[in-house]
Each structure stands twice: as C-alpha cells, then as structure tokens.
Amino acid sequence: MKQFDTPAYQADIDFKDQPDLKNQIENAWSNYVKYCTINSQMGNPWSSSYDHPRSWYYNPLVTPVTPNKNNTVPIQWGAFPNRINHYFTGQFTKDFPNEVQDKLHELADIGPNAFTEKYGTKLVVPKNPCDPTNTDTKAFGPSGPRGWQDEYCEWSVTRDANGDIIAVNFTHENPEYWFHMWKVSQDMVVSLYQEILNNPNVKKEDLYLLDENGNPVIVRETGLPAYNPINKWNNGSSATESGGGAVHLTSPPNSLGAEIYLGAAATILRVVGGKVITDANTLICAAQYGQIYRNSDPRIGQNVNALVYNKKLKISLTNPIALYGQVPDFTQFTMPDSAKGYTIEDCYKIIRGAATNPGTDFYPFNMVLHSRFEVPAGAQFKLSDIKVQGQPLKWGSQIADVFKVQLAGTGIPGGNDKPQEYPPVGDPDVTLPSVQYLLDNNLLQASLYNKLNTFSNLTSCITQIEAGTTTSGIAVLASDANRETGFDFGPGISVSVTDYQDLGNDNQLFIIDITVHAAASLGEKPLALYNSALDPKYTISGVLEVVAPGSLPKLNITPNQTLLSDQQIKQVQKILK
Structure with a gap:
C-alpha cells in the first residue's frame, strides 16, 4: 500500500x-x-x-x-x-x-x-x-x-x-x-x-481560534487564522x-x-x-x-x-x-x-x-x-x-x-x-521523559484559553520549520522531565531551552528555540527526550517536519514566550492526567 x-x-x-x-x-x-x-x-x-x-x-x-x-x-x-x-x-x-x-x-x-x-x-x-x-x-x-x-x-x-x-x-x-x-x-x-x-x-470568521483578546491566532506555517x-x-x-x-x-x-x-x-x-x-x-x-x-x-x-x-x-x-x-x-x-x-x-x-x-x-x-x-x-x-x-x-x-x-x-x-x-x-x-505535545506556544495558549481539552482538539498538523532557520516560541509539554532534560531531533537540528515550568503531577512545559542547519535533510524528524546520556532514546514521530527554505510565509509575528497561568496549569493537568 x-x-x-x-x-x-x-x-x-x-x-x-x-x-x-x-x-x-x-x-x-x-x-x-x-x-x-x-x-x-x-x-x-x-x-x-x-x-x-x-x-x-x-x-x-x-x-x-x-x-x-x-x-x-x-x-x-x-x-x-x-x-x-x-x-x-x-x-x-x-x-x-x-x-x-x-x-x-x-x-x-x-x-x-x-x-x-x-x-x-x-x-x-x-x-x-x-x-x-x-x-x-x-x-x-x-x-x-x-x-x-x-x-x-x-x-x-x-x-x-x-x-x-x-x-x-x-x-x-x-x-x-x-x-x-x-x-x-x-x-x-x-x-x-x-x-x-x-x-x-456559517461564516469563516466563526471558525477562527481566538486569543484572550478576541484576535485570531495566526498559524506560522500558513499565515492564516487557526481553526x-x-x-x-x-x-x-x-x-x-x-x-x-x-x-x-x-x-x-x-x-x-x-x-x-x-x-x-x-x-x-x-x-x-x-x-x-x-x-x-x-x-x-x-x-x-x-x-x-x-x-x-x-x-x-x-x-x-x-x-x-x-x-x-x-x-x-x-x-x-x-x-x-x-x-x-x-x-x-x-x-x-x-x-x-x-x-x-x-x-x-x-x-x-x-x-x-x-x-x-x-x-x-x-x-x-x-x-x-x-x-x-x-x-x-x-x-x-x-x-x-x-x-x-x-x-x-x-x-x-x-x-x-x-x-x-x-x-x-x-x-x-x-x-x-x-x-x-x-x-x-525507571520512568523516562516523554513528549506529550509539541506546537507553537501561541496555539497552546489559545487552545487552553478556549478549553480545547485533548490532543486532537489542539492541532493534529505537524509543526514545520524551514531548513537554515531558527524558530522561537515552540512549546513542548512533557512528562517526567526536568530542567536539564535533553532534546534529540537527530542530525542537523539543535534545541535551546529559553524557559521552563514545572506544572506539577510530573508534567513540565519547555519553551524552546529550534535551529535547523542549512544542510539538514528535509522531512519528518522524530523526537527523543533524555534525562541522562544513558537513557534509551525512544522517539515519538510526527511532531516536527523540516521543509525547504522559502516554503513558509514570511510573517512579522513575535514568538510567544509566555508561561502558563495557574488556571492553565490546572487545565493541562486535566488533559495529561
């Protein structure tokens, strides 16, 4: 097939x-x-x-x-x-x-x-x-x-x-x-x-995902409002x-x-x-x-x-x-x-x-x-x-x-x-760190605001990043990780953690920058987390795709680096329980 x-x-x-x-x-x-x-x-x-x-x-x-x-x-x-x-x-x-x-x-x-x-x-x-x-x-x-x-x-x-x-x-x-x-x-x-x-x-704007200020949340990969x-x-x-x-x-x-x-x-x-x-x-x-x-x-x-x-x-x-x-x-x-x-x-x-x-x-x-x-x-x-x-x-x-x-x-x-x-x-x-969700933080924040309460309701479309670029404001919800947890997307991709939040109940939020080197191969990149260099690196697929330079629209959007409020943390705990 x-x-x-x-x-x-x-x-x-x-x-x-x-x-x-x-x-x-x-x-x-x-x-x-x-x-x-x-x-x-x-x-x-x-x-x-x-x-x-x-x-x-x-x-x-x-x-x-x-x-x-x-x-x-x-x-x-x-x-x-x-x-x-x-x-x-x-x-x-x-x-x-x-x-x-x-x-x-x-x-x-x-x-x-x-x-x-x-x-x-x-x-x-x-x-x-x-x-x-x-x-x-x-x-x-x-x-x-x-x-x-x-x-x-x-x-x-x-x-x-x-x-x-x-x-x-x-x-x-x-x-x-x-x-x-x-x-x-x-x-x-x-x-x-x-x-x-x-x-x-039914109007198109009725279907937009809105942020807490009532504005449409723009998807970085399309330049259009999220669903x-x-x-x-x-x-x-x-x-x-x-x-x-x-x-x-x-x-x-x-x-x-x-x-x-x-x-x-x-x-x-x-x-x-x-x-x-x-x-x-x-x-x-x-x-x-x-x-x-x-x-x-x-x-x-x-x-x-x-x-x-x-x-x-x-x-x-x-x-x-x-x-x-x-x-x-x-x-x-x-x-x-x-x-x-x-x-x-x-x-x-x-x-x-x-x-x-x-x-x-x-x-x-x-x-x-x-x-x-x-x-x-x-x-x-x-x-x-x-x-x-x-x-x-x-x-x-x-x-x-x-x-x-x-x-x-x-x-x-x-x-x-x-x-x-x-x-x-x-x-x-021994419990290993695992990825629960990876998506742009502006989508995560708006999803929680709108009480979208499951993975299929957050987004099921893979996060895309152009080769030769650094993309900021990516949120990773994880379990059983810690501030020092490492990220492995494979060759040609590096991660910098810009902020970290312990959400309780063994759940964590990382705000990361992802840098894809110009020579990195295109396509889907599975992700493994590890707390120790000795940890086995079990991967989750379908969270990141490297696309060719010029594939995505050029947008003037400030990356969202906001951590979660107490109310949002309660909602995440409910999602990940």
Missing part, C-alpha cells in the same frame, strides 16, 4: 474539482496516519512496563497485504453512550422510578451539567473504575461540549418553537481530518459546514440557526489517534496466573487503553485481542481507517398515520460517507461519516410524531440506541512468530 486513504475516500468528493488540493490533503493525511501507526506500534516505553513494543500490530505501508473479504472483519458497537447506562440505570431507578429510560436518554442528549442543573441530581462515577477497592469518585465526564457522547458518535438536535424535534445530525468524523482540510482550504471547510448543517449563516474545532457551529448537542451543531467529533476520547493506539495496544495478550485474559473489561484494565464500560473501547480491544489469541493473526486497522456509522435498524421505528405513504427511510439521509463502499468490495457494511434525520419537505408530520422502540421520538439518543458504529481490522498470519504475552501494564523501575 502506497498511502493511507482519507476516511470513506472523502477527499475524492471534497476536492473532486481541485486536484492540487486533493493531492495535498491526501499526502498530509497519509503521513498523519502513518505517524499515528508508528507511535502506536511503539507503545509506551516511557512510563509503563510491558507495553512496548507492539510487534503484532503491523504497518500496511511496510507490510504488503491486500484487504479482502476473507481477511477483513468488522468490529461494531452501539452508538448510545454505554457508561450512562452502566453508571446511572440503578440511580435513576430510585430517582425517577417511572421514567428511567426517558431520563437516561435525556442525559445522553443534554449532558451532565445541564441535567444536574435541571434536576439537581448528582452524577459521579468511580475515580478508578478498574480498582473496586477505591471508593473515591469524580464528576461524570469526559469534559467538553459533547464529552459524554464518547462512543465515536456525537449528535445535535434541532427543535421547533414548541420543543419538538425537527432534525438530528449524527457525526462520526474525526477532528484530525478537519484540521488538515482547514490547512489546505479554509473556504472548503466553510462550504462544508454550510452544507452539513444546512445553514448558510477552532469547538467553534460556535460545532459545539454542544443542540442546534439553532444562530449556533450549535455537530460537524465532527469533539469528545476527548473520540479521536483517530486514540483509535489506532487502542488497536495496537490490544494486540498484546495479557496473562495472569498463567491464563490469557479474554474478558473485555478485565482486559482493558490490564492493558490500560481506553475507558472501561464504554461500548467501543472494550469491544475494539476484545475483538482485536481475540484475533491474535484465537487465530494467531497480526492485525492492522483497515484502510481507510476511520469510525463509520451504520445504517439504523429501521424496524425499530413506527411511522404515524399522518405520514401518508412516507417511510422512515425517507427521513434518513447520509450527508458524508456512503452506505455502500465506492471502489471496494472488501470493506464490510457501511462507511457513514455523517447522517441526518429529518422529515421530507412537504410532509405533514414531525419527527416527534414517530415512535422509536415504541416510544415517541423525544431525544436524539433514542435514534443512537438503534444503530451501531464500526471500524474494521485486517489480519495476516503470524507465521512462526508467537503472539506477545505480557503481564498487565505496570509502573517501570
């Missing part, structure tokens, strides 16, 4: 009349997925034991394999947030005895903050659900404007003046693709927002003509990088007492990937692990790697008498992606990226007149209850190799 394709081959559609831009985003996207794959194969040698390397997860750019119906399997899970069912069914049975299911659906639609404000119900979960002896609790999350919708499916609901549902938009698109598309063509992103939301009121993934039109679970909507995923766990990392982690068999763990939730705690009691993480991990254990297959997630919604089970809907010949299928429309797979016969089932439920124009009924599983359609989450989300895995025989068998992940004897 020469490159990773964009989700559902969507670049073929988004840029069908712009071949140069199509080529740009396809190359950038393939590189991004490649780096995610390399880092996922690396695992975590810095702060975990028995999580490196992950040799039974293969890179299809390196290992030749052709996906087909015989070696590719679907992995599916329910779109409704299962942690809501797990943690609150019992509590709501006591608090709302006659409307338990209705309140679970309402919570999935409006989120824990709004639900608590409305009903005064305290929503807490175990702080460490993998340790039943730990009775500490924390607020139900994840955080963010749709954080609780954490099954790689997020949605927004549009209601009329009477409060009746008139449309529900479901998205499964990862935020990383949208960052790359924004870098290639901001006009395309604006046009797609208008099309997806069926709303001409805010939780802008006013991709924010929250309700949509109106003036704001709200679901264009792409925003919940911290719902990223493509997390999906690939989980898939790779699950290829390691975990052994306790001489027995391989096969239970989904026990396995997820032993391997420390994802979140216990979700539908998605345990199911993905268990399915991948079973292919390794039972069939001795090496695994890679199937190209084009993405999260795909599946067509709903339409038998769960009952149409009203006023429908007069309209069917539920008439109310369902795939906006991005496809029910069938263009150009392929191997990818199982559907490749839906975005779908919408709404009544056809001219019909004399509302969505609220429809019943789902026998109940009037009152919440978007009722629809999420009747369809699944999917990814796929492609296996190759392990041959004479034996699957990796390790004990559960533990703490190493």
